Amino acid sequence: MANNAPSNNFFADNEDLRWYVDRGVDWAPLVEATEYGFRAPDAMKDVGEAVAFYREVLESVGELSAKYVGAKSSAMDREHPRVEGGAVVEGRAVTEAFEAFRGAELHRLVFPREFGGLNAPLLVYFLAGELIARGDVGAMTHFSFHAGIGMAMLAYSIYEGSTKFDVEGGRIESTRFQKQIEEICRGDAWGCMVITEPDAGSDMARLRTKAEQDRDGTWRISGQKIFITSGHAKYHLVIARTEPSSGDGPGAGLDGLSMFMVQAYEEREDGSVERFVTIDRVEDKLGHNSSVTAALTYDQTPAQLVGNRGDGFKYMLVLMNNARVGVSFEGIGIIEAALRMAREYAEGRRSMGKPIAQHEMIADYLDEMETDLLALRALAVASAYAEETAQKLGILSRFDATLSDHERARLADELPRARARSRRFTPLLKYATSEKAVEHARRCVQIHGGVGYTKEYGAEKLLRDAMVLPIYEGTSQIQSLMAMKDTLNGIVKDPAGFARKSAQCALRARAAQDPLERRVAKIQSLCRAAERSLVAKTAADKLGTVRHLPIGQWKSALSKKWDPKRDFAIAMLHAERLTKMLIDEAICEVLLEQSQRDPARRPILERYLERCEIRCETLLKEITTTGARILAMLAKKEHGDDGASTASSAPSPVSHAAE
Numbered sequence: 146m147a148n149n150a151p152s153n154n155f156f157a158d159n160e161d162l163r164w165y166v167d168r169g170v171d172w173a174p175l176v177e178a179t180e181y182g183f184r185a186p187d188a189m190k191d192v193g194e195a196v197a198f199y200r201e202v203l204e205s206v207g208e209l210s211a212k213y214v215g216a217k218s219s220a221m222d223r224e225h226p227r228v229e230g231g232a233v234v235e236g237r238a239v240t241e242a243f244e245a246f247r248g249a250e251l252h253r254l255v256f257p258r259e260f261g262g263l264n265a266p267l268l269v270y271f272l273a274g275e276l277i278a279r280g281d282v283g284a285m286t287h288f289s290f291h292a293g294i295g296m297a298m299l300a301y302s303i304y305e306g307s308t309k310f311d312v313e314g315g316r317i318e319s320t321r322f323q324k325q326i327e328e329i330c331r332g333d334a335w336g337c338m339v340i341t342e343p344d345a346g347s348d349m350a351r352l353r354t355k356a357e358q359d360r361d362g363t364w365r366i367s368g369q370k371i372f373i374t375s376g377h378a379k380y381h382l383v384i385a386r387t388e389p390s391s392g393d394g395p396g397a398g399l400d401g402l403s404m405f406m407v408q409a410y411e412e413r414e415d416g417s418v419e420r421f422v423t424i425d426r427v428e429d430k431l432g433h434n435s436s437v438t439a440a441l442t443y444d445q446t447p448a449q450l451v452g453n454r455g456d457g458f459k460y461m462l463v464l465m466n467n468a469r470v471g472v473s474f475e476g477i478g479i480i481e482a483a484l485r486m487a488r489e490y491a492e493g494r495r496s497m498g499k500p501i502a503q504h505e506m507i508a509d510y511l512d513e514m515e516t517d518l519l520a521l522r523a524l525a526v527a528s529a530y531a532e533e534t535a536q537k538l539g540i541l542s543r544f545d546a547t548l549s550d551h552e553r554a555r556l557a558d559e560l561p562r563a564r565a566r567s568r569r570f571t572p573l574l575k576y577a578t579s580e581k582a583v584e585h586a587r588r589c590v591q592i593h594g595g596v597g598y599t600k601e602y603g604a605e606k607l608l609r610d611a612m613v614l615p616i617y618e619g620t621s622q623i624q625s626l627m628a629m630k631d632t633l634n635g636i637v638k639d640p641a642g643f644a645r646k647s648a649q650c651a652l653r654a655r656a657a658q659d660p661l662e663r664r665v666a667k668i669q670s671l672c673r674a675a676e677r678s679l680v681a682k683t684a685a686d687k688l689g690t691v692r693h694l695p696i697g698q699w700k701s702a703l704s705k706k707w708d709p710k711r712d713f714a715i716a717m718l719h720a721e722r723l724t725k726m727l728i729d730e731a732i733c734e735v736l737l738e739q740s741q742r743d744p745a746r747r748p749i750l751e752r753y754l755e756r757c758e759i760r761c762e763t764l765l766k767e768i769t770t771t772g773a774r775i776l777a778m779l780a781k782k783e784h785g786d787d788g789a790s791t792a793s794s795a796p797s798p799v800s801h802a803a804e
């Protein structure tokens with residue numbers, strides 16, 4: 146699907162991406178939700194007009210990305226940003242690319258028209274992100290901290306109730322952060338998300354940055370934050386502690402966190418700048434050099450509380466869901482670039498009488514890279530679609546008084562389904578795209594042989610850039626814990642439903658008419674078997690054995706008091722293996738849906754199944770037969786040689802990750 150010719154347009158040369166715009170996406174419901182039922186006078190006329198506009202936007206982003214990002218990516222890699230006189234100075238190539246984005250009004254893409262935006266769906270924004278990431282992933286990251294933060298401000302203001310809707314007109318009348326949103330929309334400012342501290346990354350309950358209120362009611366933030374992407378921003382969304390940690394139990398400390406909006410600096414009329422946040426340094430990183438990663442100090446910095454005290458963690462999750470989908474499209478951009486680079490080289494380079502692309506092993510690598518790319522893009526589009534549908538229908542529900550019967554029916558039917566699908570897919574997608582970006586960027590280096598290890602072709606840059614993906618926006622391990630916890634919790638809450646679902650999979654694996662559907666059902670059955678094994682072992686560890694009880698009796702047996710520190714050990718040990726199986730299941734389901742709508746997609750599912758059937762069987766075997774030795778070793782360490790517990794006050798590893 147990917148061709149190897151040098152490209153002037155990253156959208157026009159991408160057959161798979163164009164398939165989504167032309168046929169693969171069910172645009173009508175999304176456009177209707179994005180245009181709020183076509184209520185506003187300046188709304189798009191119909192779905193056709195809207196989709197033609199989205200295609201035009203992507204063509205234009207494809208051209209800009211090829212010219213200003215892809216062609217300049219090695220300069221972006223070389224020109225490290227630095228701190229000078231309290232501000233960050235960025236490299237020339239990045240600065241020029243962002244001037245071009247601003248000139249093309251790209252920052253306006255997803256904002257509502259009433260704020261000066263173009264009101265495109267988030268899905269179009271994510272696809273645009275993939276195009277930029279194919280050129281340079283750091284540039285894409287910085288791009289996403291424009292509209293990403295502006296739209297988060299809007300979402301927060303809707304959640305806290307400070308946005309006023311013109312219900313009849315299908316428009317937003319006013320919103321709390323309107324001035325800031327309009328500034329970001331014009332491309333005059335951007336934002337950042339400020340969470341991580343030197344002693345608190347994955348474990349947010351350890352965050353210590355404090356927010357206190359003056360007598361006059363002004364909030365002030367003090368503390369140190371590190372690793373902040375685009376931390377030279379004007380607008381910071383900061384998580385700070387407003388209440389002391391509430392003990393050591395699972396999740397303790399998260400409820401004392403609150404969300405704040407901070408303006409980091411003010412431009413005075415005389416041209417001087419007053420700063421309220423100190424940029425301590427820009428990190429010197431392995432890659433991702435076009436993206437500023439800053440360490441910041443807040444010292445009695447004035448801040449505005451967003452939402453209620455103690456809602457910070459909840460609000461952060463709202464932004465994170467979108468951000469994780471965005472990072473996933475970054476990963477896909479990297480895989481697209483890695484595949485094209487590797488294929489071009491492999492077709493031109495000869496060894497032992499033929500191009501290396503004709504050698505069996507290399508042909509297999511290239512085939513797997515392409516299969517994964519197509520499969521991951523399918524999952525990413527499905528996830529983005531579900532997340533956006535959930536968000537937009539959630540907003541539509543606020544137009545309650547004017548809803549038509551059709552809209553009410555959509556809300557009742559689609560909203561819960563979209564929420565559940567988005568919640569299920571997002572951690573799987575983030576894990577899969579990040580890990581595969583690293584794997585395939587490494588393959589690209591390997592296919593280049595010795596020159597892959599030099600800076601000549603840029604293969605090593607792709608690998609260096611890719612390596613941050615499994616770390617930021619929640620590490621791969623944290624995504625695995627989330628996926629595992631959600632899945633197993635669902636079973637514990639509804640074992641009869643789980644048994645029913647397992648039986649249906651088994652039946653379809655034998656009796657479905659379509660052979661591809663039978664094979665997908667077999668993957669689903671393997672996943673159910675892995676889940677059954679983990680739940681049974683978890684329960685057996687706690688209660689002696691329920692493995693031999695009828696499944697209907699599990700609920701009462703399992704509802705006894707749990708100690709997450711010990712009781713989930715086997716599930717935590719195998720969380721990543723289970724996640725890999727759940728990813729294969731989700732991808733197969735999405736590719737089957739595509740195949741049923743468009744038979745031209747069947748070969749992609751066939752290729753994916755060929756690789757994932759054996760993988761899932763192996764993973765199931767690992768889950769059901771290994772792990773006892775590691776757990777015994779950990780138990781021994783925890784209790785020390787004298788048998789006394791050495792970890793009694795350690796927070797549960799599942800506590801924060803799995804919230």
Ligand SMILES: Cc1cc2nc3c(=O)[nH]c(=O)nc-3n(C[C@H](O)[C@H](O)[C@H](O)COP(=O)(O)OP(=O)(O)OC[C@H]3O[C@@H](n4cnc5c(N)ncnc54)[C@H](O)[C@@H]3O)c2cc1C
Pocket residue numbers: 337338339340341345346347348371372373374375430433438613616617618619620621622623626797798799802
């Ligand atoms: C380039 C870059 C940009 C970033 N941008 C931002 C940003 O914009 N805003 C922001 O707030 N932060 C940002 N971060 C920080 C990033 O989110 C954290 O680095 C990440 O959450 C991991 O935290 P940590 O580094 O403290 O690692 P730790 O939490 O100390 O984890 C170390 C390792 O232990 C694993 N681990 C931790 N807990 C568990 C567990 N329970 N079970 C199994 N394994 C576990 C982790 O998965 C990881 O592999 C950025 C980081 C980088 C490198």
